[in-house]
Amino acid sequence: MRVARTYWAARGTARSALRKAAAVTGRPSREDTPQQTLDPATLEVIRSGLDDQLDTILDRHEDAPGFVVFPPGIGWGVTLFQRPQQMALAFARIGYVVIYNLLENNAEMVRGFHEYAPRMYLAHVPDQAVDVLDRLPRPLVITYVYNFDWSRNLPGATTVYDHIDELEVFTAAYPITELRRWHAEAMRNADLVTGSARDLHRHLLESRPDALLVPNGVDYGHFAYYRETGQIPEGLESIAGRPLVGYYGALAEWLDYDLIEYAAKALPECEFVFIGPDYDGSSKKSVAFDLPNVTWLGPKPYTELPAYLARFDVATIPFEVSDVTHSVSPLKLFEYMAGGRPIVIPALREAGAYPGVLVGDDYEGYVARIKEALALGDDAEYVAKLRRTARNNTWERRVLTLVDAAARAETIRDKD
Template identity: 35%
Template structure:
């Protein structure tokens, strides 16, 4: 076991470390101090890149430009096999350079993948253990070119371990019968959201109560559902916190944003977010019921619960359904609107916080580390 305590891990990520705080950052920050971790992030236009390695805590972060679906929804430049081969080779050479320079070239390393564009390359990298972190339906975010599906399949077939956030997502991955698969949902920084914040954000001080609030990306909400709530309860304040990543989101949702009791705050920093969320009288999960969202496992479910808030959700994914013991879950738009008063009166704060604590990042990171250690031991034995 002593040998397994000194482990090198390379994580090929679809998200830049400094752009969004996702499960990767939360989990890796809790890995054992003896582990050395290299986080390979993609290049993205208009965002800060790390062409030279930087440290984020104990994690080393470096940018390696690699394959990208450009432009989305149009004929893809990487459908050309020769161009695909050339760009893949260039990306692999740069990655191998940093592996050598930073000391991550050992064949005893772990290769972790959440960026399926790296699938083909990562499948051929010598290592002791490969794992795939299925935190989302990654193919669902792309037009689904055959070469990309093949790239992902190649890695999955060689993976020793698959972490997945929902049963539906695992079904889509079609693992081999003998493959070790571990359900590892998303989680919460429990103390961050549970510790009471005394200061009320200025923008909330003058709003009529109760406040029905949503915190998350605007792109995924069911705007018609939110508008129905606002219209049915005009004396309540509906507060939306979070960014809209689609440049035309505001243009397409003026009818919602023009309602007098709907207040869109925009993006709020993670450090300040609990002070906003804790002022909600009812936390809303009015997410669209799309194939992408049905396979998801929402952080906001656990963040709301850690804050002790009553929660009202539309039945859009397995995680919400499984939390029905502490969450009010509606099957239809009409039921969602009708349940607002009942959900507001839900006083089961202790039960919700106990539920959130069971999904803390500390617990999830411990599970992931144990599974990776066991996989290393199986390969050594």
């Protein structure tokens, strides 16, 4: 085992800049740089250790209904807890065994398999040993545009291509020509294709009539069952007691900074609070965050978001209205609902399609909806509507849709 330990230690210094960037932004990454070639003796030791760990996992979960594998891409402990992590946990909660693969130089320092939660394993397996995962009995592999090609490592798997955003969203990390090529390959070869928003789904149907609509969901209990402790969350102490209009998520070019500025100036009695990382530096180009009633708190851990959400008098998603944002299923939407917070958005097709969401058709309408929403926080019927919608859109429901569809796809593939 000394050889293996030396190998892992030596590789621990590689590509640290990529790891640090991914930890802050949550941007998906690909390990296109070739990994160090292992000598046969080292590879044999590492493979033996992985096989032993996998034996233990298979024995421990012999009654599991199935196995789900996520290829390397978005890390686990990134600032923004996103769709892949939420789906992974939801699969585990309904009984599936999940292997969530991480990049080589992952922030969690995982080597081999590490049980993060019941039936939920974080993993890093070297490229030369990745075929050990082929021992998993007919796993379901959940892929995205930036890692679909990894699914070739598991030829016996049922592969899902989950199309979660317009390709332009990923151009900060990858060339659009590559994204289009990867997308086309995934559309041709995936056993199952899903879209996270209605506009995306409609486009998928043009070449994959079997594509499914699988919007984002919510870990309902994480937000609905939060109970106030009386302690004011960090950063809100100086503005407690004033009407608070809040947003959490990435600060990026898809935010409508002019709308934020307009609303903050039109409602000087309100505090506008933003929580999340500055994804692309776009906030620095706006004067909105220089206004006295606009506060940016930076990123906060996912575990702390319910405490902040509970302090919002109005929750908002102030995105620019565009083809890209019409195709976004905002992860935070159902979280806002589960927390029982009145919701105001611009005229976004996907987010505005759900009950209880107040839509402003223009800047004036957006401000008017905020004023209306400020009176709804104590409206029991309205809050019940929000929470009912959230319960109908849990992550457990989303992954059960995938399980059923994958079973049908597997049956069709077996017949062929």
